[in-house]
Amino acid sequence: MSSTLQILQQYWKHAAFRPLQEEIIQSVLQGKDCIALLPTGGGKSVCYQIPGIILPGVSLVISPLIALMKDQVDALNQKGIAAVAIHSGMQKEEVKQVLLDATESAYQFIYCSPERLESPLFNEFLSHIPFSLLIIDEAHCISQWGYDFRPSYCRIAETKRKLRAIPTIAVTASATPLVLTDIQLQLGLHEPRVFKQSFIRPNISYSCFGSESKINKILEILQKVPGSSIVYCNSRKQCKKIAEAILLQGISADFYHAGLNQLLREQKQQSWIQNKTRVMVCTNAFGMGIDKPDVRTVIHHDIPECLENYYQEAGRAGRDEKRAYAILLWQQKDLNELEQNGEKKFPPIRIIKEVYQAIADFLQIAVGNGEGLYYDFDFNHFVTHFKLDPLLVVNVLRILEQEGHIQFNEQIFLPTQVNFCTDNETLDQFEIMYPSLEPLIKALLRSYAGIFHNRISVYEQTLARICRTDLANITMQLKQLHTHGIIEYLPKKETPQIHFLLNRAPAQFLNINQDHYLERKKLHTQRMNTIIQYATLNKSCRSNFIGQYFGDNSSIVCGVCDICLENKRTAIADTHFSQIESLLKSNASKGINTEILMGEAKNISPKKIWTILNFLQAENKITITEEKRIFWSK
Structure with a gap:
């Protein structure tokens, strides 16, 4: 070995x-x-x-x-x-x-x-x-x-x-x-x-549905396919709304997005990984780095802006190599909005400069200042105050990042910072006067080397465990120590921040590489057209389409996507299909052996019967045991 x-x-x-x-x-x-x-x-x-x-x-x-x-x-x-x-x-x-x-x-x-x-x-x-x-x-x-x-x-x-x-x-x-x-x-x-590696995932059945009621379609899918599931949405508000609708149907569900505090996100994530929560309704902030092999369905309530995003998110299904389903739901208005959002994604340079000016005004940064500094950025307050479209602002922030002016992180997490600002003698006297705070003082000194001389990141959960108390009590005691002048206490931050990499420039002289910017805009339009083409495919294999986009020119069709299954079905006479379905349904209670099935359908060739069975199995309508016994699962 x-x-x-x-x-x-x-x-x-x-x-x-x-x-x-x-x-x-x-x-x-x-x-x-x-x-x-x-x-x-x-x-x-x-x-x-x-x-x-x-x-x-x-x-x-x-x-x-x-x-x-x-x-x-x-x-x-x-x-x-x-x-x-x-x-x-x-x-x-x-x-x-x-x-x-x-x-x-x-x-x-x-x-x-x-x-x-x-x-x-x-x-x-x-x-x-x-x-x-x-x-x-x-x-x-x-x-x-x-x-x-x-x-x-x-x-x-x-x-x-x-x-x-x-x-x-x-x-x-x-x-x-x-x-x-x-x-x-x-x-x-x-x-x-x-x-x-080949981009074909043979165990994943890709499907796209133009659906008038997306939530009804999601519920239909979850009722048909048991097991762990992810539902992706483009907005935080939609995540909560859809999770509540799923819960009303008696299906365990929760929601997740970057706007939740870190502890809550971790709790929700662990509950889903441990299968205590069946369905996670989330933005694309969820899933990166999570290795959960038994996800049976990944459903996109909203169409992503490119095939790269879709393929990566859909690929979280079926990592155990068992049958899994990736479903994309869309409406015509979604496709129209996607095209319109292209202009918001890459707005005119004049608009970029206007938003840059507004950011500088909002953060009160003078021309020639700001380099290397971090600024708390209340996104909602900013867009409300300046009456700006939120999507436009997010995209301008991204452009300013790509042009090297700022870094913007909406998921910034800065842990609690503590350092002692007293001498040993004063600290000893304080512990005698306030014995209830002594366990926390001892926990800080023993757990964090150098905390007496330097500002150190501390974690309230760890301290709560050591002191055998709850999180709220630890937070309250840290505040008390700060009030008494024993420690310097900087509470953790989970607010979005903007980091200025360069000094603030006069907006009219903001440097943007126009040629590169326009080329990126052109490539974005191409990617957007590709995901629209994928969603509206009606003849060619979806897996094959994905593979070719990524340079995998294999012409092998998957046989399990919605289009391949429909092509198989149309290739078989409806009468033959109905005959096999009828035989399976009539034996639904005890199942039927494949040899007996073929004996009762002598007018259909074994090859066609297996084609029908494979189709029904891919559609999750039948189960075939190792003993070649077929059970109708509807």
Whole structure:
């Protein structure tokens, strides 16, 4: 047995590798640069985590989302693999301690955002940490021709040049041929090996329905197909509304979006992962980094703006390789709105400058100021005050990010910060005077090294567990210690923030690369037309359409999408279909053996009978046991 397979079995409990995983791992271990294009659920993390375990030194993982980093770090630590994430919620002293520990190879994996690579502190330690592997997750973010361009990714190449010659692996689930070429160019990869898995997911049945009542269609699907489900919506308000409608039908459901506080999001997510909640109705803030294999349906209440987003979200179904369903619902007004939103997505440059001016006025930033500073940004207050369209503002913020002026994060999470601002003698006297606060003081001093001299991130849940009390009491006691001057207490923040990367410019002189901007607008229009074409397909296989979009030119049809199933049905005489259905229904209570069925339908060839049975099974209308007994499940 190979050492890589032993590691897979020891840490991941998988009996064998998925397609291409072992080839990618071996290529990395041989010191070669790689690009791995594996569909959602294809096991991308294993491709770099196993080499990271085997190679000496530290593996540096660049990832765009704090939530994604946290999930992966937690999963590695639970396996007994030393991993840590450096994120925006950490104070300088905490980051410095992590980097100091890393110089002694205390970690096998360091996860960080691309923005962190540019900090003076990180660069100070860069040459002292024994890095052995560079991993770029969500690598499509590096291409401005892609659907999720992040300018901070373009600066990864500079960090790569500063590192000694170590292998680089770039991984993504959704890159077109154009974006794939750009990834190689932007990262400066040396003769990389490119691994591309087929985009066909044979166990997923894709369907699209033009539906007058979407909620009724969702309920119909959930009643037909048992098991865990995700319902994606474009608005937070819609999430709650649909979750309540599903609950009214006696189906366990909850809602999730970025506007909820972090603790509540984690609770909802865990309830769904543990199957205490069957249906999660959510925005696209949900799902990234969640490895739940038994999702049976992913339903899109609203049409996404591009096929990349849809494929990634739909791909969260059926990771256990059992039959699963990805359903997209649409109405003509949705398609019209999608086309209209293209103008909001890429507004005239004049409008961008007007919104930029409004942001500067709202935050009271004078011309020539603001660089490097963070500003709390009350989005709802802003759009109400300036009477602006919310979607337009979100898109302008994104454009300003892509042009390198700001960073905007609506899911920012800055943990509670505490440091003691008294001397030991005063603290001892305080504990005698206020014995009820002594357990919390002791918990802070014992749990957080350096807290007496530095501002440190603390976590109320951990403190509540140590002190054997509840969260509300810990918060109240922290406030009391602050009021008495014992600690400096900065409560956690979960408000959206804008980080100005450059000093505020006069709006009329705001620098925007017009040629690149117009090219991105053109590519967005093409992507929008593609998702509309996908939703309204009526003749060709949906899986095949997706595959060809991503450069997989295999002409194999899936046989299980709604169009393939309809083509099969029309190829069979209706009388034959009705005859088989009638025989199955008449034996619904005890089932019928396939040989007996064929004996009773001698006028139909066995090949046609199996075609009908396969169709009915794909439609979830029958169950065929290992003993070849058929049960009608309707």
